[in-house]
Amino acid sequence: MLSTLALGLSGAVLFGIGMLTGARASREAGVLPTLFTYSIVTVAISSLVALAAHGTPSTAGSGDWAWLAACGVCYAAGAGFFMLAATRGEVSLVVPIVACDGGIAAVLSIAAGSSAVSVVSALCLAAMVVGVVLAVASGQESSPKGRIKLDSRTVLAAVLSAVTYGIVFFAASEVTALQPAWVTAFARAISLLPIAFLLLRAGGMTMPKPRTWRWIVATGAADALGFTAYIAAAEGDVPVAAVTTAQYAAIGVVGGVVFFGESLSWTQRAGIAMLLVSVSLLALAS
Secondary structure, rough: OHHHHHHHHHHHHHHHHHHHHHHHHHHHHOOOHHHEEEEEEEHHHHHHHHHHHHOOOOOOOOOHHHHHHHHHHHHHHHHHHHHHHHHHHHHHHHHHHOHHOOOOOHHHHHHHHHOOOHHHHHHHHHHHHHHHHHOOOOOOOOOOOOOOOOOOOHHHHHHHHHHHHHHHHHHHOOOOOOOOHHHHHHHHHHHHHHHHHHHHHOEEEEOOOOHHHHHHHHHHHHHHHHHHHHHHHHOHHHHHHHHOOOHHHHHHHHHHHHHHOOOOOHHHHHHHHHHHHHHHHHHHHH
């Protein structure tokens, strides 16, 4: 259990950093160019880590490849929805909503194991919903920089990101024949296909400016290492690994306030606190 928690918390720190740098990059370069370029970085780094740690990948069966395909497609959707939300709304409000992905993955894992969701788990999920509602309160207000804190489309994008990321967490844990770093490498490589298709439909890609590449590389590195840490944690206990990793919400809130100069109302602070507490209790209940 201790190793699961340690790996999950490591993933949380890395995901939190990646969320902040990804938000910065998407605001400077656009959603699709950022998503495509940092995914390439993720594939490169995770492949190097996998080769160094495990050598060539093991042979995966059709079932594993199906889970990898689901993981890759949902990852492209989840990351895209997050960046859409982060370019419109404030990061300190968007990230805690997206971090409900850990609770969603925990419920999917419990359901797949034919286990009923406990009363405590159900109450925690209900508290997460209330937390989202409170975090959205006063969301139509503008920040000092003129950015809308949250509106209905931003909330929808954040919720869809949480759902699809939750599926990613669950699907990745179902791959049994591959080592964690190889799961990351293959899933992220698959995600490049729908992203490339969207770029072609949009008329191609404008390369990010040189100053933006530092954020893109940082996002890719954090994603590669963070997702690998989560998969390793999930080998011990999926629900605990998922909701522990979802603690990246705390980093997103602090980073939004410190690095993006955002501010929160007391109602929104209460909502975010409720989200953080509910996912923590869900980890214990699972």
